[in-house]
Amino acid sequence: MLTYALKRIILMLPTLIGITMITYGVARLAPGDPVQSAMGAEGMEQGSSSREAINQMRVLYGLAYVRPVKMRVANDNPVKGLTQPQLADLLNGVKDWKSLGGPDAQTECFYANVDEDGLWKNVGADLKLTGDEVIDCTPVADVDEAMQGKPGAIGFDVEDVKGNKAFPLIGGGGEALQATSEDAKAGKYRLRHYSDKPLVLGYVEWISSVLQGDFGISTKDQRPVAEKIKAALKPTLILSILSILIAYLVAIPIGVRAAVEQNSFFDRSSTVILFILYSLPSFWVALLGIFFFGGGDWWNLVPIRGLGGEAAILDTELVRSLVIGLTMAVPLPIIMGISDERRTRLVLTTLCALMALALLHFVDGMPGFAVVGVLVFAGITAAASWAPQGWLRSLITAGAALICIAAFPVASGDASGALVPWLDRVWHLLLPVSCLSYASFAAISRFQRTSLLEVIRQDFVRTARAKGLPEKVVVWKHAVRNALIPIVTLLGATLPALVGGAVIIETIFTIPGLGMVGFDAILNRDYSVVMAIALMSAVLTMFGILVSDLTYALVDPRINYDD
Amino acid sequence: MTTDSTQVEFDPNSSQVAEHEPQSEGYWSRVWVTFNKRLINRMSMWMLIGFGTLYIAADLIANGSPLLLRFNGGWYSPWLQRTDSFELRWAIYPALVAAVILVLLWRQTNRHRLLVAAVLAVALTGIPNMSFSPLPQDLQMVDNWRSFSFEMGEGNWALFAPIPYSMDDTDLRARLGAPQSFGWGNHLLGTDDLGRDLAARLVHGTRVSLLVGFVSVSIYVLIGLILGGLAGFYGGWIDLVLSRIIEVVICFPSFFLIITVLALVDPSIWNIMIVIGLTRWTGVARLFRAEVLKVKNMEYIAAARAMGNKDAVILVRHVLPNAIAPVLVSATFGIAGAILVESSLSFLGFGVQAPTPSWGEALSLARTYPYYWWIVTWPGVLIFLTVTAYNLAGEGLRDATDPRQT
Numbered sequence: 001m002l003t004y005a006l007k008r009i010i011l012m013l014p015t016l017i018g019i020t021m022i023t024y025g026v027a028r029l030a031p032g033d034p035v036q037s038a039m040g041a042e043g044m045e046q047g048s049s050s051r052e053a054i055n056q057m058r059v060l061y062g063l064a065y066v067r068p069v070k071m072r073v074a075n076d077n078p079v080k081g082l083t084q085p086q087l088a089d090l091l092n093g094v095k096d097w098k099s100l101g102g103p104d105a106q107t108e109c110f111y112a113n114v115d116e117d118g119l120w121k122n123v124g125a126d127l128k129l130t131g132d133e134v135i136d137c138t139p140v141a142d143v144d145e146a147m148q149g150k151p152g153a154i155g156f157d158v159e160d161v162k163g164n165k166a167f168p169l170i171g172g173g174g175e176a177l178q179a180t181s182e183d184a185k186a187g188k189y190r191l192r193h194y195s196d197k198p199l200v201l202g203y204v205e206w207i208s209s210v211l212q213g214d215f216g217i218s219t220k221d222q223r224p225v226a227e228k229i230k231a232a233l234k235p236t237l238i239l240s241i242l243s244i245l246i247a248y249l250v251a252i253p254i255g256v257r258a259a260v261e262q263n264s265f266f267d268r269s270s271t272v273i274l275f276i277l278y279s280l281p282s283f284w285v286a287l288l289g290i291f292f293f294g295g296g297d298w299w300n301l302v303p304i305r306g307l308g309g310e311a312a313i314l315d316t317e318l319v320r321s322l323v324i325g326l327t328m329a330v331p332l333p334i335i336m337g338i339s340d341e342r343r344t345r346l347v348l349t350t351l352c353a354l355m356a357l358a359l360l361h362f363v364d365g366m367p368g369f370a371v372v373g374v375l376v377f378a379g380i381t382a383a384a385s386w387a388p389q390g391w392l393r394s395l396i397t398a399g400a401a402l403i404c405i406a407a408f409p410v411a412s413g414d415a416s417g418a419l420v421p422w423l424d425r426v427w428h429l430l431l432p433v434s435c436l437s438y439a440s441f442a443a444i445s446r447f448q449r450t451s452l453l454e455v456i457r458q459d460f461v462r463t464a465r466a467k468g469l470p471e472k473v474v475v476w477k478h479a480v481r482n483a484l485i486p487i488v489t490l491l492g493a494t495l496p497a498l499v500g501g502a503v504i505i506e507t508i509f510t511i512p513g514l515g516m517v518g519f520d521a522i523l524n525r526d527y528s529v530v531m532a533i534a535l536m537s538a539v540l541t542m543f544g545i546l547v548s549d550l551t552y553a554l555v556d557p558r559i560n561y562d563d
Numbered sequence: 564m565t566t567d568s569t570q571v572e573f574d575p576n577s578s579q580v581a582e583h584e585p586q587s588e589g590y591w592s593r594v595w596v597t598f599n600k601r602l603i604n605r606m607s608m609w610m611l612i613g614f615g616t617l618y619i620a621a622d623l624i625a626n627g628s629p630l631l632l633r634f635n636g637g638w639y640s641p642w643l644q645r646t647d648s649f650e651l652r653w654a655i656y657p658a659l660v661a662a663v664i665l666v667l668l669w670r671q672t673n674r675h676r677l678l679v680a681a682v683l684a685v686a687l688t689g690i691p692n693m694s695f696s697p698l699p700q701d702l703q704m705v706d707n708w709r710s711f712s713f714e715m716g717e718g719n720w721a722l723f724a725p726i727p728y729s730m731d732d733t734d735l736r737a738r739l740g741a742p743q744s745f746g747w748g749n750h751l752l753g754t755d756d757l758g759r760d761l762a763a764r765l766v767h768g769t770r771v772s773l774l775v776g777f778v779s780v781s782i783y784v785l786i787g788l789i790l791g792g793l794a795g796f797y798g799g800w801i802d803l804v805l806s807r808i809i810e811v812v813i814c815f816p817s818f819f820l821i822i823t824v825l826a827l828v829d830p831s832i833w834n835i836m837i838v839i840g841l842t843r844w845t846g847v848a849r850l851f852r853a854e855v856l857k858v859k860n861m862e863y864i865a866a867a868r869a870m871g872n873k874d875a876v877i878l879v880r881h882v883l884p885n886a887i888a889p890v891l892v893s894a895t896f897g898i899a900g901a902i903l904v905e906s907s908l909s910f911l912g913f914g915v916q917a918p919t920p921s922w923g924e925a926l927s928l929a930r931t932y933p934y935y936w937w938i939v940t941w942p943g944v945l946i947f948l949t950v951t952a953y954n955l956a957g958e959g960l961r962d963a964t965d966p967r968q969t
Binding site: 011014015018019022026030275276278279280281283284287288290291294295297503504507508515518519522523525530533534537538539541542545 | 803807808810811813814815816818819820822823824826827899903906907910911926929930933934936939940942943946947950951954955958
């Protein structure tokens with residue numbers, strides 16, 4: 001067992017590296033740049049103000065450097081009647097500044113064509129830049145001093161960090177760019193994944209900032225990514241945990257009955273109904289739900305947007321209860337009832353408590369009373385695992401769970417008069433949660449049915465029947481608790497997968513969870529957020545699979561992995 | 564984590580494919596008989612055939628131009644003569660693919676059936692080459708054939724498709740029209756926000772959904788077979804590396820990954836297929852790896868090796884036929900899944916681009932107009948029926964290939 005666990009954990013490392021490499025690679029190698037995409041079609045138009053804005057954003061995010069250059073006059077080059085923006089457009093049209101040569105081809109800079117009075121020179125209508133315009137290049141140390149000379153003689157050279165494009169800017173806007181550049185130099189807004197270094201070095205740089213929990217900022221609203229994700233995590237956790245719980249609570253009894261009465265009317269009809277539910281696309285069901293229950297020509301029963309209630313307090317409360325519910329209050333009584341070995345019970349209790357603490361820390365920075373709650377709960381459970389009877393252990397654990405969860409609102413001090421917003425929240429959650437949960441009914445109950453059928457055929461069940469136990473005891477005590485093992489351990493792998501999975505439902509019901517935030521980020525090319533969400537759910541899924549495999553191996557001693 | 568109790572019963576059945584000549588009753592013909600025994604399986608087959616017909620004959624079912632026109636003594640087909648050749652490709656490709664598959668299966672079928680298939684394929688692909696007289700100038704100007712057909716005068720007639728609308732015939736006067744009762748030129752399923760006939764759009768939308776379903780599943784089955792086969796057959800460090808790759812891809816939330824990648828590339832139908840194919844192969848790879856692990860220690864593999872066969876030959880001729888059944892079952896479910904993914908993508912606006920219709924795109928209109936029942940209902944019904952048909956077929960196939968049932 002220990003060898004198996006060690007092997008799994010060691011093998012996890014390459015997987016982890018693969019996950020981060022894919023995340024980084026997709027964002028780094030993405031064509032286009034975030035600013036251009038964020039500005040969209042507006043920015044693509046050749047208005048000089050929007051280009052200034054683009055340049056400013058590029059500098060701000062550390063996508064480009066700004067360097068003031070002094071432009072020297074090219075007397076023999078006619079630039080006829082061109083305004084500054086027009087000339088800038090012209091210069092922008094030149095793709096490859098390096099090929100324009102000049103005395104210093106390595107510094108990519110450009111020269112505007114102004115005469116000695118600072119006026120634009122005349123050119124013919126079909127002017128083509130040949131390279132003759134570029135004469136000299138002198139980086140300027142002090143802008144103000146240089147500006148005292150002739151107007152228009154100072155340009156700002158904005159150079160892409162990837163070094164393949166230049167974004168010249170002439171005249172106005174330069175000072176703003178300079179100011180931006182100071183902010184950018186502080187590295188406050190720098191996009192962590194965007195770098196001028198080669199792929200491998202850039203990856204190392206990015207992964208080291210990620211390991212410090214620093215995902216940078218969102219290009220959409222300048223908020224730190226970590227903060228944004230934390231805010232979005234709560235609605236998503238509420239949705240996914242509730243729908244998983246409901247799915248399990250509905251599906252497992254159906255599966256058990258279908259297996260016990262194999263080929264009966266109940267078995268067949270439940271199979272058909274669940275099969276139909278399984279085939280219904282959830283976004284269609286959501287739309288039908290809105291159509292029938294959300295106003296319009298039919299009933300106006302449920303709200304169809306948002307989560308309602310006083311979001312912040314309620315979410316925290318709900319999430320705490322749900323986290324403890326999912327990691328401890330639901331599995332522990334079941335484990336206590338199922339497991340016959342005290343060592344297994346103790347190990348699993350510790351594991352569940354650690355998971356609860358980790359999740360609590362992740363979700364709301366682990367308030368003291370929650371830790372106390374978890375520890376008390378774990379303590380009672382551990383003490384209960386010395387009790388000889390399974391039902392007694394389950395009962396004690398379940399009681400402890402109820403008390404600990406109920407103590408939360410009291411401990412955090414907002415228990416008074418909180419009922420109305422709670423009901424409002426439940427009301428808002430009705431449609432989205434049912435849309436998310438119905439599809440898993442079929443899968444879970446089929447899984448339960450198959451696994452129970454396999455158990456029921458085994459010898460020890462026949463023995464239990466033979467010694468005259470009532471059918472109820474045979475099914476529920478001997479068969480079901482063995483058949484539950486794979487299904488309960490499956491939880492660990494399912495939950496993290498759901499974190500990134502509710503994109504459509506969250507978008508339809510405008511619930512500001514991870515799915516919607518991620519979808520929004522994808523639309524806005526906000527790679528920092530996309531990367532963080534993808535990475536987080538991938539890593540969580542990986543750990544979930546590991547935990548579920550290890551628990552499975554721990555609980556089911558028949559399986560030998562040490563080969 | 565699966566128990567190994569089934570493999571002993573499973574393999575004697577399937578190994579017949581490799582060892583016996585086709586004239587004996589083979590594994591697959593027995594599967595087919597078992598599959599056909601149940602009414603629900605036959606129903607799912609018929610539904611799939613129905614959707615296949617919609618796919619191939621969409622132009623003949625919903626078309627704004629007359630299929631056949633008798634005008635002032637000349638024979639014309641405005642549909643064929645004015646159709647963008649792209650639209651016809653939709654029908655030709657599957658016909659060719661069907662013909663190729665039938666040729667590949669030649670040894671297992673009789674010549675008569677092959678002849679029929681060949682004639683069918685030639686007929687389908689030959690349609691564009693059939694020559695009608697060129698459209699006269701005044702007919703080329705017509706853009707509303709429905710009203711034109713009433714003004715053509717004595718002795719002229721036009722044969723329309725059952726739904727006399729093309730997928731992009733807009734009519735802003737008929738915007739968001741409710742379904743009308745039967746009658747020529749009525750909008751049986753209503754119209755969308757540009758006054759396009761919903762029935763015509765849904766019929767043509769079949770093409771996108773089914774094509775995406777088939778092609779993306781073929782892509783990922785191919786990837787999965789290759790990687791899973793290599794991992795299972797060779798084991799050792801190849802298995803270790805490939806398993807890690809599989810693990811990495813499994814960990815990512817696949818739908819999220821798909822939209823991320825589609826946001827980077829141009830969301831054309833081909834890119835959608837490729838992206839779905841590249842992100843969903845892990846299930847097949849794992850399944851096939853496990854099957855290969857079971858099969859590779861069989862005696863007939865040892866026999867094949869003893870006869871001096873190369874690894875590639877053993878893999879393709881002996882391992883593949885005996886380990887493919889679960890993969891085919893999962894591919895059938897996979898088609899349903901891919902159709903769902905495609906409609907979700909189109910629903911979110913990442914799918915095929917206008918004016919190509921698809922079911923998901925039709926349903927995405929319901930987000931703007933949530934209270935128009937025909938816009939909410941029909942596309943969803945079609946998606947649901949297709950997905951159900953494929954899931955039922957998959958379920959039937961699983962029962963039929965499951966050795967414990969036979």
